[in-house]
Amino acid sequence: MVEWTDFERATIADIFSKMSYETVGPAALTRCLIVYPWTQRYFGNFGNLYNAAAIMGNPNVAKHGTTILHGLDRAVKNMDDIKGTYAELSALHSEKLHVDPDNFKLLADCLTVVVAAQFGKAFTGEVQAAFQKFLAVVVSSLGRQYH
Amino acid sequence: MSLTEKDKATVKALWGKISKSSDAIGADALGRMLVVYPQTKTYFTHWSDLSPNSAPVKNHGKNVMSGVALAVSKIDDLTAGLLDLSEQHAFTLRVDPANFKILSHCILVVLAIMFPKEFTPEVHVAMDKFFCGVSLALSEKYR
Numbered sequence: 001m002v003e004w005t006d007f008e009r010a011t012i013a014d015i016f017s018k019m020s021y022e023t024v025g026p027a028a029l030t031r032c033l034i035v036y037p038w039t040q041r042y043f044g045n046f047g048n049l050y051n052a053a054a055i056m057g058n059p060n061v062a063k064h065g066t067t068i069l070h071g072l073d074r075a076v077k078n079m080d081d082i083k084g085t086y087a088e089l090s091a092l093h094s095e096k097l098h099v100d101p102d103n104f105k106l107l108a109d110c111l112t113v114v115v116a117a118q119f120g121k122a123f124t125g126e127v128q129a130a131f132q133k134f135l136a137v138v139v140s141s142l143g144r145q146y147h
Numbered sequence: 148m149s150l151t152e153k154d155k156a157t158v159k160a161l162w163g164k165i166s167k168s169s170d171a172i173g174a175d176a177l178g179r180m181l182v183v184y185p186q187t188k189t190y191f192t193h194w195s196d197l198s199p200n201s202a203p204v205k206n207h208g209k210n211v212m213s214g215v216a217l218a219v220s221k222i223d224d225l226t227a228g229l230l231d232l233s234e235q236h237a238f239t240l241r242v243d244p245a246n247f248k249i250l251s252h253c254i255l256v257v258l259a260i261m262f263p264k265e266f267t268p269e270v271h272v273a274m275d276k277f278f279c280g281v282s283l284a285l286s287e288k289y290r
Contacts, residue, residue: 117263125182
């Protein structure tokens with residue numbers, strides 16, 4: 001059972017309330033596919049991912065980025081049982097999608113960078129710590145059903 | 148994952164734009180690291196004050212960034228260029244190399260905060276590769 005301080009709960013709620021899912025999701029996924037190009041292995045059917053410009057203009061990437069962020073929303077709304085909330089999604093990523101769980105951390109790091117750019121100075125060390133703790137719990141929960 | 152000529156050019160171009168803010172970048176990255184990754188505080192028990200923007204943190208942030216400046220100038224051969232620093236980290240400071248990744252990440256976050264327009268995905272990948280190269284060069288003399 002993860003212990004959340006009041007500050008952490010408030011910070012996570014605040015960040016996600018101020019976020020445009022349709023902007024941040026695509027930006028984070030796009031960044032991940034560019035900064036860690038091996039992650040493109042999971043998106044063979046997305047069309048043109050040949051270079052940064054193609055990735056940034058790819059509508060499938062944008063759509064999927066938004067989907068991912070809406071998935072994160074479930075954790076935001078169920079912070080006291082992220083593990084349970086993500087049990088099915090974890091099985092999906094393991095058994096159907098065959099995603100190496102190390103990649104979850106890569107996407108999480110890109111999301112942190114995108115959120116940092118959006119929030120600027122407001123993204124203090126304490127805010128970053130709360131956000132990264134949240135993402136670490138998400139990443140761990142998504143890896144839980146792998147076997 | 149070695150640096151291509153394009154990567155090196157990207158790193159140098161970004162450094163040209165950000166180097167005058169390097170003290171601020173170093174202070175923020177280091178201060179942030181101590182808060183986000185509290186285990187890193189174990190290396191600084193000799194400091195009176197570990198809070199962000201304290202004198203020791205600001206001062207050390209400057210030191211770190213002068214190392215980064217050196218790395219930029221030696222970007223064509225990081226291993227040779229950072230040999231002395233590697234010896235210092237290996238034999239005197241004995242910082243666990245896992246922490247290089249942690250500080251690199253914090254620097255990248257600060258770049259995103261301070262230079263959101265310049266820190267595009269293409270610049271991000273070049274800088275990430277650069278810091279991986281720096282970390283590797285710093286680890287050279289460890290064993």
